[in-house]
C-alpha cells in the first residue's frame with residue numbers, strides 16, 4: 001500500500017513562557033503530517049521534537065520530511081532511523097490512525113481535530129480502564145511563587161496531582177516557597193517536583209529531605225543531569241521519596257540502557273519523542289516498568305496519539321502529565337484546516 005504524504009510546519013506561542021532549568025521556552029514549533037491512502041482515508045501525525053531534551057532538531061525533522069517523495073510506503077515508515085525519534089512517532093501514529101479508520105471504527109473526516117477535541121478514544125489492548133477526566137492528569141503549575149494561587153482552580157475542577165519545576169532559583173528561596181506550597185495544598189494532593197537535571201548532589205539531598213518530610217511528594221523528577229546516573233541510583237536507595245528519570249530516558253534507546261544499568265524507579269516517557277510506538281510497545285510488553293506518560297506540549301493531534309499509547313501501556317494509576325492545555329490559547333476549531341490551506 002502506498003500513501004500520499006504531505007506536511008506543514010506549525011508554531012504555537014506559549015501564553016506565558018515556560019521556565020525550566022534548561023532556560024525559557026516561548027514558542028512550540030513542530031510539524032503536522034498527513035497520510036492519505038488510495039481510498040481517500042486520511043491519517044494525521046505530529047512531529048514535536050525537543051532537541052534540548054535529546055530528540056532530533058526541528059530542522060532535522062523538516063529535512064527528513066522534505067527528503068521524502070510524495071508517496072511513501074509502510075515499509076518506509078517503519079524503517080525511519082532511531083536518530084529521528086519524533087519523526088518515528090509522528091509517522092507511525094499517522095499510519096496507526098489510518099489503520100484504525102480502515103478497520104471501520106472511525107468514520108472518515110478530512111479535519112477531525114479541533115481545539116476542544118482533546119479526549120481520546122483509548123485503544124486498550126489489555127482491557128484496562130483508563131479515564132481521561134481531569135483527575136488523571138498531572139497539572140503543571142507555573143514556576144516559583146506563581147504556583148501559590150495557580151493550583152486552586154484546577155483543584156476545584158478535580159485535579160489532585162500537580163507538578164512544579166524546581167532548580168530554577170536559589171535553593172533557599174525555592175525551599176521556602178515549597179514549604180508554603182505544601183502547607184497550602186489540601187490533604188490528598190500529590191505533588192511532583194521536576195528539577196530537569198538542574199540540581200547539585202547537595203541540593204538534591206536537601207530536596208529529598210524536604211520531600212520526605214512533606215509527605216505529599218509523589219516523586220522528584222531528574223534531580224541530577226543524565227551523566228550522574230549512578231548518583232541518582234544511590235539517592236533512590238537512600239530516601240523514601242521516589243525518583244523519576246526524565247532527561248536520562250528521552251528516547252527508548254536511553255530508557256532501555258537505564259533499565260539495563262539497574263534503574264527500577266519511575267521512568268517518565270515523553271511518548272512523542274520516545275521513538276517508534278511499535279518498539280515502545282514491544283519494550284513495555286517484555287519489561288514491566290513504572291512509567292509516567294508525559295506531554296511535550298504537542299497539539300491535539302500528537303496528544304491524542306500519545307494518550308492512546310499511554311492508555312494502552314500504563315501499568316499503574318499514575319496521572320498522565322498532560323495537564324498543560326492552559327499554557328496555550330485555546331485552538332480555534334478550524335486551526336488544522338487553516339494550517340493546511342494557509343501554511
Ligand SMILES: [Mg+2]
Pocket residue numbers: 194196221222246247268
Ligand atoms: Mg521532566
